[in-house]
Amino acid sequence: MRLAIVSPCYNEQDVLKDSAERLTVFFESLIHKGKISSDSFILYVNDGSKDSTWNIINELYENNPYVWGVNLVCNVGHQNAIMAGMMTVKDTCDAVITIDSDLQDDLNAMEEMVDRFKEGYDVVYGVKVSREADPFLKRSMAVSYYKIQDKLGVKAIYNHADFRLMSRRALEQLSLYQEKNLYLRGIIPLMGYKSATVDDVISERTAGKSKYTLRKMLKLAIDGITSFSIRPMHLIFAMGLLFLLVTMLIFVYVLVSFFTHHIVPGWTSLMLSVWFIGSVIMLSIGVVGEYIGKMYIEVKHRPLYNVDKILDKELKDSLSEAKSKVK
Numbered sequence: 445m446r447l448a449i450v451s452p453c454y455n456e457q458d459v460l461k462d463s464a465e466r467l468t469v470f471f472e473s474l475i476h477k478g479k480i481s482s483d484s485f486i487l488y489v490n491d492g493s494k495d496s497t498w499n500i501i502n503e504l505y506e507n508n509p510y511v512w513g514v515n516l517v518c519n520v521g522h523q524n525a526i527m528a529g530m531m532t533v534k535d536t537c538d539a540v541i542t543i544d545s546d547l548q549d550d551l552n553a554m555e556e557m558v559d560r561f562k563e564g565y566d567v568v569y570g571v572k573v574s575r576e577a578d579p580f581l582k583r584s585m586a587v588s589y590y591k592i593q594d595k596l597g598v599k600a601i602y603n604h605a606d607f608r609l610m611s612r613r614a615l616e617q618l619s620l621y622q623e624k625n626l627y628l629r630g631i632i633p634l635m636g637y638k639s640a641t642v643d644d645v646i647s648e649r650t651a652g653k654s655k656y657t658l659r660k661m662l663k664l665a666i667d668g669i670t671s672f673s674i675r676p677m678h679l680i681f682a683m684g685l686l687f688l689l690v691t692m693l694i695f696v697y698v699l700v701s702f703f704t705h706h707i708v709p710g711w712t713s714l715m716l717s718v719w720f721i722g723s724v725i726m727l728s729i730g731v732v733g734e735y736i737g738k739m740y741i742e743v744k745h746r747p748l749y750n751v752d753k754i755l756d757k758e759l760k761d762s763l764s765e766a767k768s769k770v771k
């Protein structure tokens with residue numbers, strides 16, 4: 445089995461050499477055990493770094509037989525960089541593992557991922573078993589975020605970042621998803637492939653600082669909801685209905701006040717108009733939102749289905765040929 449590791453790097457000059465060394469040692473042990481073939485490789489994706497990251501990748505490419513590199517002309521962000529890497533290698537390997545170049549994820553989990561792949565799983569997610577290495581605020585925000593996602597109907601794997609294995613055919617299918625606000629953690633479960641999870645024990649960053657600025661993190665968080673769920677629009681409609689109900693109660697209250705108290709002239713009509721118009725506006729936004737939601741889903745052009753197997757006499761030979769290549 446030919447394994448490709450895709451690792452995005454943005455201003456990672458402080459960790460890259462060390463990370464390549466650790467990955468190489470690990471690679472050699474997997475080759476030695478016969479788990480992956482010796483032509484497996486590590487692809488570093490340089491995401492428009494401003495430091496000497498690309499020079500280091502060039503150096504590694506010259507001196508390390510496993511290292512490949514791809515340079516993006518400018519910074520496009522973590523998700524797009526991973527996508528670029530996976531699309532670059534999808535026709536050259538049997539499976540890809542994506543891992544951050546700071547190697548905070550658990551290397552041993554990769555061996556398990558390879559085992560799961562051989563058992564027939566197309567996608568294997570690394571799930572963080574402990575987030576002690578993350579700062580408290582980040583950790584608790586992440587946990588509540590996953591819960592909100594779940595409530596809004598986004599199919600994401602709890603505590604999984606982008607440390608995962610994908611088979612070649614899963615990558616092929618992923619290439620059909622042409623959306624721009626990329627949130628891979630949402631798209632991949634949506635594809636529906638047979639998947640497994642392995643434990644990922646996170647460690648501290650060995651050098652350098654986090655490249656995920658608050659702005660980048662917020663964008664990712666917003667994409668993680670708005671790229672998958674139109675439930676917020678339904679909530680607007682529901683709120684409109686609720687406000688209409690409140691308007692009725694206010695109507696009774698206002699009428700009672702009108703007949704029993706001395707009230708300022710004009711208050712009755714004003715109160716009723718404000719509530720009534722408010723709820724009508726909300727309902728209308730909800731209706732418009734419903735249509736926009738439909739259009740939003742249409743423009744994404746996501747594939748309608750995903751073929752697992754075809755039983756076809758003509759294809760039989762080519763399929764068994766492909767299978768024997770994987771083993």
Ligand code: UDP
Pocket residue numbers: 451452453454455456491519520521522525543544545546548653654655656
């Ligand atoms: N990264 C990237 N482009 C960016 C930001 C980050 O390719 O614009 C890479 C970065 O080099 C690292 C990975 O994404 O390999 C995750 O970033 P980081 O470790 O800084 O995030 P954290 O682990 O702190 O969430």
Ligand code: MG
Pocket residue numbers: 544546548649654
């Ligand atoms: Mg990190």
